[in-house]
Amino acid sequence: MKQVNLFAEGKFSDKGMAKLLVHDSPYFKILNFNFQPGQELPVHAHDIEGQVSIAVLAGEGEFLGKDGASLPAPTGAVLVCDIAEPHGFRAKTAARLLVTIAPPI
């Protein structure tokens, strides 16, 4: 049993999205990404099996998809997609994401 307080441990950076590894096991990998306003996780995809969930814990922004697609991403929004499907995020305000990848990359 392990507990992490993301609002205390997850830092921001002026240089770009800041990343905190929360957990890594054979079952899933859990990361915390923190953004200053305007920072982004560029659209990307990995050609492997599995899915990713992206939950907005604080702040707001937009989920990004292929061909310039975007979806509103307020606090409480959760995106789920195949890891092979293009996905990304752009922060409007300071924002904290919880990202879960299964199976772990």
Place this chain on the structure above:
Amino acid sequence: MKQVNLFAEGKFSDKGMAKLLVHDSPYFKILNFNFQPGQELPVHAHDIEGQVSIAVLAGEGEFLGKDGASLPAPTGAVLVCDIAEPHGFRAKTAARLLVTIAPPI
């Protein structure tokens, strides 16, 4: 690609913890549990392989463990444990949890 807004779709109930299935796939199962103050997910465990993560999206409470153990669970706290390990949650304020189980039960 699927998006769910938990703060809009995840309801509360006066009868006890309210549950919303967010996603179920061969990779993971994602649930949203919503609590009124004082409501709880009783300590429980399943004798199977895998792990569970429990993230506090809103509100606060305490994570519960075996033998009456408890850990503070403010917004932004994430608990990770084996599914076979006793775990639970008790809400102090109205609270929203994001629960991810891998592999899915």
